[in-house]
Amino acid sequence: MTSVSAGARQQDDASSSARRRRGTGSYDERRDRLADSALVTLGSLGYARTSLREIAANSEFTHGVIHYYFRDKTELITYCVRYYKATCVKRYDGVIRDSTTAEELVQAFADKLVETISTEAPMHRLWYDLRTQSMFDEALREDVLFIDATLETMIWRVLERYAALTGRPVRLPSSTAYAMLDGVFERALLRHVCGDARALQDLHATVLGALPLLLADA
Amino acid sequence: MTSVSAGARQQDDASSSARRRRGTGSYDERRDRLADSALVTLGSLGYARTSLREIAANSEFTHGVIHYYFRDKTELITYCVRYYKATCVKRYDGVIRDSTTAEELVQAFADKLVETISTEAPMHRLWYDLRTQSMFDEALREDVLFIDATLETMIWRVLERYAALTGRPVRLPSSTAYAMLDGVFERALLRHVCGDARALQDLHATVLGALPLLLADA
DNA sequence: GCACGGTCCTGACAGTCGTCAAGACCGTCC
DNA sequence: GGACGGTCTTGACGACTGTCAGGACCGTGC
Numbered sequence: 001m002t003s004v005s006a007g008a009r010q011q012d013d014a015s016s017s018a019r020r021r022r023g024t025g026s027y028d029e030r031r032d033r034l035a036d037s038a039l040v041t042l043g044s045l046g047y048a049r050t051s052l053r054e055i056a057a058n059s060e061f062t063h064g065v066i067h068y069y070f071r072d073k074t075e076l077i078t079y080c081v082r083y084y085k086a087t088c089v090k091r092y093d094g095v096i097r098d099s100t101t102a103e104e105l106v107q108a109f110a111d112k113l114v115e116t117i118s119t120e121a122p123m124h125r126l127w128y129d130l131r132t133q134s135m136f137d138e139a140l141r142e143d144v145l146f147i148d149a150t151l152e153t154m155i156w157r158v159l160e161r162y163a164a165l166t167g168r169p170v171r172l173p174s175s176t177a178y179a180m181l182d183g184v185f186e187r188a189l190l191r192h193v194c195g196d197a198r199a200l201q202d203l204h205a206t207v208l209g210a211l212p213l214l215l216a217d218a
Numbered sequence: 219m220t221s222v223s224a225g226a227r228q229q230d231d232a233s234s235s236a237r238r239r240r241g242t243g244s245y246d247e248r249r250d251r252l253a254d255s256a257l258v259t260l261g262s263l264g265y266a267r268t269s270l271r272e273i274a275a276n277s278e279f280t281h282g283v284i285h286y287y288f289r290d291k292t293e294l295i296t297y298c299v300r301y302y303k304a305t306c307v308k309r310y311d312g313v314i315r316d317s318t319t320a321e322e323l324v325q326a327f328a329d330k331l332v333e334t335i336s337t338e339a340p341m342h343r344l345w346y347d348l349r350t351q352s353m354f355d356e357a358l359r360e361d362v363l364f365i366d367a368t369l370e371t372m373i374w375r376v377l378e379r380y381a382a383l384t385g386r387p388v389r390l391p392s393s394t395a396y397a398m399l400d401g402v403f404e405r406a407l408l409r410h411v412c413g414d415a416r417a418l419q420d421l422h423a424t425v426l427g428a429l430p431l432l433l434a435d436a
Numbered sequence: 437g438c439a440c441g442g443t444c445c446t447g448a449c450a451g452t453c454g455t456c457a458a459g460a461c462c463g464t465c466c
Numbered sequence: 467g468g469a470c471g472g473t474c475t476t477g478a479c480g481a482c483t484g485t486c487a488g489g490a491c492c493g494t495g496c
Binding site: 269270271281282284285290291 | 452453454455456
Binding site for chain 1: 263264265349350355366399404406408412432
């Protein structure tokens, strides 16, 4: 995994005052703002349909600047992916921290899953898009597998807390539990994006019903 | 759902002898052979990277012919999707038919899942590609949702047979069970495509372990 | 005030894409 | 044998893509 902040051109000191003459913020901050714009565009159009000109048009820059901050399109995309990961890894930490009973945790977890689809559906379909593209494009695999592993441990932390609160151990390995819940989540997202009004409430009910099955019998 | 055999140009009688002068087979058969070539190319490159010229290059035709048999690229793709569906819907019928005990069925089902990844991985990643693209492109949604529903009932038939053989009912609704198994399958496919040598044996073991959890206690 | 250099814009390049018009090919029928 | 018409090829069109060279802009340091 190469450094995230490896720029397109040589960059001796990102925080040097000489770098702040145009635009606002540091070199890295403007990279991140470009990544922000790119993620919005990617989430709206999908990976394949998003061009660098479109990303630039939805940002404060012009299309030529992208190659000043990123070597090529692939570097921009992978930077965006890693940048995005940082925002979603801690999504359920609050659920784990604030729940004091098993029922509370299950409810909060289901609530959070629903909320994250209703407020960030474009970002999530982008993630599934990139994960699927990684099956065709080797350049994406390293990042995708890393993020997938991160999500798996995130889910596992929820389940471990759930197991601790019930006193019953999880009876599935981490990878299986994650794959199952991810399948449920992906399907709910698809239905939601397709305009199915009941997708979210069904997701909520499904999670309430399915989580207990992941634990061993009392 | 519009008719699958609605051609790009008016087509009064597909089986008329006048249509057989060039090439071999009927108009519809040549459409299907074009779809065959397109599916191979799509499975190899992915939806976004597959151009009509590339499809034609991997077929017996030239790129201009595609617009003789299909109105535009979208019609070709959706035709391919429906054409493909017919080949995968009956995939587990043999498993259901030939299994006489629950253990036999679980084994045969797991075997089939592994086999279908090892022999048809490109086709499956294409399916996931198209399903994800349907979250961005409304033109694909109708076909994707239809196929997804078909796959769900296919899985449900397996589970119903499993329930009958054990005498224990499935304790999850059809949609949840399908989403969970699909998540497991998708993850195994991703790992397999990424070169993980243990992806398939893990899938096998996972299915053996997970299927009993879908049934109510004895 | 002037040169330097980081930042950004403009315009162009070659390549690829979907699409389609024009016509060649050729089996069939009068 | 000649006309017909379904089938297929060729070549082109405009639009779009990622990339990059050239130079404009402008804050900083001398």
